[in-house]
Amino acid sequence: xxxxxxxxxxxxxxxxxxxxxxxxxxxxxxxxxxxxxxxxxxxxxxxxxxxxxxxxxxxxxxxxxxxxxxxxxxxxxxxxxxxxxxxxxxxxxxxxxxxxxxxxxxxxxxxxxxxxxxxxxxxxxxxxxxxxxxxxxxxxxxxxxxxxxxxxxxxxxxxxxxxxxxxxxxxxxxxxxxxxxxxxxxxxxxxxxxxxxxxxxxxxxxxxxxxxxxxxxxxxxxxxxxxxxxxxxxxxxxxxxxxxxxxxxxxxxxxxxxxxxxxxx
Amino acid sequence: xxxxxxxxxxxxxxxxxxxxxxxxxxxxxxxxxxxxxxxxxxxxxxxxxxxxxxxxxxxxxxxxxxxxxxxxxxxxxxxxxxxxxxxxxxxxxxxxxxxxxxxxxxxxxxxxxxxxxxxxxxxxxxxxxxxxxxxxxxxxxxxxxxxxxxxxxxxxxxxxxxxxxxxxxxxxxxxxxxxxxxxxxxxxxxxxxxxxxxxxxxxxxxxxxxxxxxxxxxxxxxxxxxxxxxxxxxxxxxxxxxxxxxxxxxxxxxxxxxxxxxxxxxxxxxxxxxxxxxxxxxxxxxxxxxxxxxxxxxxxxxxxxxxxxxxxxxxxxxxxxxxxxxxxxxxxxxxxxxxxxxxxxxxxxxxxxxxxxxxxxxxxxxxxxxxxxxxxxxxxxxxxxxxxxxxxxxxxxxxxxxxxxxxxxxxxxxxxxxxxxxxxxxxxxxxxxxxxxxxxxxxxxxxxxxxxxxxxxxxxxxxxxxxxxxxxxxxxxxxxxxxxxxxxxxxxxxxxxxxxxxxxxxxxxxxxxxxxxxxxxxxxxxxxxxxxxxxxxxxxxxxxxxxxxxxxxxxxxxxxxxxxxxxx
Numbered sequence: 001x002x003x004x005x006x007x008x009x010x011x012x013x014x015x016x017x018x019x020x021x022x023x024x025x026x027x028x029x030x031x032x033x034x035x036x037x038x039x040x041x042x043x044x045x046x047x048x049x050x051x052x053x054x055x056x057x058x059x060x061x062x063x064x065x066x067x068x069x070x071x072x073x074x075x076x077x078x079x080x081x082x083x084x085x086x087x088x089x090x091x092x093x094x095x096x097x098x099x100x101x102x103x104x105x106x107x108x109x110x111x112x113x114x115x116x117x118x119x120x121x122x123x124x125x126x127x128x129x130x131x132x133x134x135x136x137x138x139x140x141x142x143x144x145x146x147x148x149x150x151x152x153x154x155x156x157x158x159x160x161x162x163x164x165x166x167x168x169x170x171x172x173x174x175x176x177x178x179x180x181x182x183x184x185x186x187x188x189x190x191x192x193x194x195x196x197x198x199x200x201x202x203x204x205x206x207x208x209x210x211x212x213x214x215x216x217x218x219x220x221x222x223x224x225x226x227x228x229x230x231x232x233x234x235x236x237x238x239x240x241x242x243x244x245x246x247x248x249x250x251x252x253x254x255x256x257x258x259x260x261x262x263x264x265x
Numbered sequence: 266x267x268x269x270x271x272x273x274x275x276x277x278x279x280x281x282x283x284x285x286x287x288x289x290x291x292x293x294x295x296x297x298x299x300x301x302x303x304x305x306x307x308x309x310x311x312x313x314x315x316x317x318x319x320x321x322x323x324x325x326x327x328x329x330x331x332x333x334x335x336x337x338x339x340x341x342x343x344x345x346x347x348x349x350x351x352x353x354x355x356x357x358x359x360x361x362x363x364x365x366x367x368x369x370x371x372x373x374x375x376x377x378x379x380x381x382x383x384x385x386x387x388x389x390x391x392x393x394x395x396x397x398x399x400x401x402x403x404x405x406x407x408x409x410x411x412x413x414x415x416x417x418x419x420x421x422x423x424x425x426x427x428x429x430x431x432x433x434x435x436x437x438x439x440x441x442x443x444x445x446x447x448x449x450x451x452x453x454x455x456x457x458x459x460x461x462x463x464x465x466x467x468x469x470x471x472x473x474x475x476x477x478x479x480x481x482x483x484x485x486x487x488x489x490x491x492x493x494x495x496x497x498x499x500x501x502x503x504x505x506x507x508x509x510x511x512x513x514x515x516x517x518x519x520x521x522x523x524x525x526x527x528x529x530x531x532x533x534x535x536x537x538x539x540x541x542x543x544x545x546x547x548x549x550x551x552x553x554x555x556x557x558x559x560x561x562x563x564x565x566x567x568x569x570x571x572x573x574x575x576x577x578x579x580x581x582x583x584x585x586x587x588x589x590x591x592x593x594x595x596x597x598x599x600x601x602x603x604x605x606x607x608x609x610x611x612x613x614x615x616x617x618x619x620x621x622x623x624x625x626x627x628x629x630x631x632x633x634x635x636x637x638x639x640x641x642x643x644x645x646x647x648x649x650x651x652x653x654x655x656x657x658x659x660x661x662x663x664x665x666x667x668x669x670x671x672x673x674x675x676x677x678x679x680x681x682x683x684x685x686x687x688x689x690x691x692x693x694x695x696x697x698x699x700x701x702x703x704x705x706x707x708x709x710x711x712x713x714x715x716x717x718x719x720x721x722x723x724x725x726x727x728x729x730x731x732x733x734x735x736x737x738x739x740x741x742x743x744x745x746x747x748x749x750x751x752x753x754x755x756x757x758x759x760x761x762x763x764x765x766x767x768x769x770x771x772x773x774x775x776x777x778x779x780x781x782x783x784x785x786x787x788x789x790x791x792x793x794x795x796x797x798x799x800x801x802x803x804x805x806x807x808x809x810x811x812x813x814x815x816x817x818x819x820x821x822x823x824x825x826x827x828x829x830x831x832x833x
Contacts, residue, residue: 003744004741005727005740005741005743005744006727006744007723007726007727007744007745007748008723008726008727009659009726009727009728010727010728010741019655020655020656020658020659023650023653023655023656024650024656024659024660024726027649027650027653027656028650030649031646031647031649034646035639035642035643035646038617038639038642039639041617042617042620042638042639045617045620045621045623045625046620046625046635049556049620049621049622049623049624049625050624050625050627051557051624051625051626051627055624056557056624056819057556057557057558057622057623057624057818057819058558058622058819059557059558059559059622059818059819059820060622062561062621062622064561064618064621067614067618071607071610071611071614074610075603075607078603078606078649079603081653082599082600082603082653085653085655086599086653086654086655086656087592087596087599089654089655090592090595090596090654090655090658091592093655093658094590094591094592094595094654094658095591095592111508112509112510131506131507131508131513132513134508134511134513135511136510136511137511143508177507177508177509178416178420178507178508178509178510178514179414179416179417179420179509180414180416180417180522182587182661182662182730184662184728184730186659186727186728186741187728187741189658189659190658191587191658191659191661191662192587192589193587193588193589195522195523195588195589196416196504196506196507196522197504197505197506197507197518197521197522198504198589200589212741213739213740213741215728215729215730215739215741216730217587217661217662217663217730217731218414218662219339219342219409219410219414219417219731219732220417221339221417222335222336222339222408223335224339224732224733224734225335225733225734225735225736225738226738228738228739
């Protein structure tokens with residue numbers, strides 16, 4: 001497929017995506033095959049047993065063996081899909097989390113109607129956050145305690161734009177400030193509900209660079225449709241450059257903010 | 266026999282205790298709500314296909330510029346689901362068909378508790394009024410989806426409170442109705458009508474009523490809890506530390522939003538089978554009558570739906586795979602979900618194999634019943650990728666899900682219900698409908714429904730989330746946008762076909778009554794032994810007995826042997 005988006009699965013850029021796509025494709029071949037076979041039998045019956053002069057229904061009891069075999073076959077196939085395909089994929093994608101050391105850790109806090117992406121910054125330690133400090137006016141959407149917590153000073157917060165390097169495991173700690181959202185990145189074959197009061201880890205690894213979309217998958221209010229985010233899958237160098245730019249911007253911004261505060265007084 | 270004096274108009278047609286009148290009241294009420302739910306969707310579909318363009322003809326009545334606002338879009342979406350499920354399909358399938366047919370099919374004079382039956386309808390009526398009234402409240406009707414997930418629903422405008430109160434009424438109504446159906450089916454069967462001589466529709470209604478009786482109370486309780494959260498400041502579903510639009514929310518906190526989801530889906534999954542089982546029952550009746558042979562594997566089908574009923578209580582969390590579920594729990598619910606597909610396949614196979622060796626009469630109801638089979642098959646098959654968590658990661662909450670359950674409920678259940686209306690119309694009214702109009706209605710409905718729902722699978726496959734006001738802001742959704750235009754035009758075709766349906770069933774009432782309407786399809790079950798229409802509060806002039814199974818077509822030298830016929 002040359003176009004990234006069409007009438008079927010979009011481009012897959014996730015290291016975990018291939019088995020999921022394979023499962024979806026296999027299932028659909030299986031379903032189409034069953035439906036066509038079933039449909040041919042159905043249409044044949046409709047034609048052959050139509051009411052017409054001289055034709056009478058044959059109500060003598062019969063026993064068909066084939067449907068039983070078919071049903072057992074289908075059931076066994078379902079067991080196979082379940083045990084050998086679905087369970088292992090789920091276990092790998094949702095349970096076998098990389099440790100915080102192996103992966104790049106990001107916190108994503110959803111809100112009506114944006115994704116707040118929180119990076120630990122240079123020190124690699126996330127600053128303290130508190131709901132009491134949340135203030136959109138002060139550009140503090142997640143309540144980061146920059147005043148008192150030294151670890152928070154270098155933390156980077158990006159709204160709706162998530163940068164991460166290609167070919168590296170990314171682990172997202174997902175939460176929400178207000179209502180339930182769902183962190184969906186279709187090209188990454190990732191989806192996870194963001195539930196207020198809970199922090200849920202999600203991990204993924206991109207194998208292609210580029211810019212793609214984050215789409216909220218759970219109705220979250222009037223702006224649900226506008227809750228569009230972007231992932232920027234960068235090369236390692238691009239990503240480091242972006243981090244540096246952000247850190248520099250943060251320094252300038254906090255200086256500027258300081259001066260502004262002074263002038264206000 | 267009961268001798269009864271002539272009743273006044275109000276006792277006879279409004280506050281009636283006659284199951285047939287109540288059935289028709291339910292039927293007309295449900296039809297009103299089905300059309301309303303469909304109307305809401307027509308407006309939403311316009312916005313989805315042509316975002317930001319004013320709705321033709323009626324748009325100006327809604328908003329100043331005629332464009333559906335996102336607020337209205339969310340209200341219409343939540344109310345479309347609520348109305349279709351709780352005020353449309355359930356009242357039609359259980360309230361109308363269950364009430365009208367079940368006593369007749371078991372040979373009873375009325376329901377076991379006629380006054381409870383009347384109460385059930387009027388409680389439903391109040392519930393419907395509350396739901397309609399909610400549109401007039403400041404901030405409009407409920408807008409958090411028919412699932413009403415907190416915290417979103419807890420912080421929604423007043424319409425949500427009305428929604429919860431309306432739901433409490435509707436659930437109470439269903440509980441009253443289901444008790445009545447269970448007792449009637451078990452206790453009021455005429456002599457000789459053993460359980461395995463019951464028409465399949467009676468079995469379907471019986472299992473359905475058990476589901477309603479056992480699954481609805483948890484939702485009623487949950488509804489009351491959410492009401493307390495909203496009105497009295499409790500925090501059953503509200504965690505601590507919520508901040509909405511930069512303002513800390515003043516709730517005590519400590520609750521859990523997932524608790525609601527569990528309580529909700531503990532009802533709402535059995536509810537899916539409440540929607541589909543009566544439809545399967547209706548289709549079985551129509552198929553047996555029009556194939557002129559007994560159902561293949563009637564006993565198997567009965568056991569299958571009983572098993573289905575049990576299983577439907579332990580699959581609910583497959584609606585919640587993305588809430589952060591561990592491997593163990595997801596493994597359990599995937600396995601039960603795969604298991605529940607087996608009895609559904611068995612019932613479908615029974616209906617399909619009944620066609621073998623038949624003499625199929627392509628009557629109007631039979632067209633609907635036949636179309637039900639492949640439509641239900643598509644609905645069932647597409648449940649497979651959603652039931653397996655690995656593929657569900659991608660497909661969860663996309664248009665694929667909407668396509669899946671609409672195939673079950675719209676071209677599935679609704680077409681079965683339409684077929685049912687045609688099938689029993691002669692018995693209810695004493696007239697035959699216009700067959701040409703009926704066939705036009707069928708083809709319009711069949712093509713229209715598929716035109717609406719089939720493209721959803723492709724849109725979902727492209728990854729587009731459901732409930733989006735305007736998906737075209739996403740690059741990834743633009744490639745499938747032409748499909749939305751096709752779907753919107755298909756919805757107009759579907760609407761046009763329903764106009765034919767309404768004309769047919771109301772205009773045919775003006776025809777003179779015909780005696781042939783007593784048993785026009787040469788059917789065997791007991792309702793066809795009653796006069797047309799069946800006598801008020803009595804149904805049958807003489808008490809009946811049953812001497813044989815429900816579908817004795819061509820099993821003896823007779824072409825068909827009604828159940829009440831004594832000689833072989």
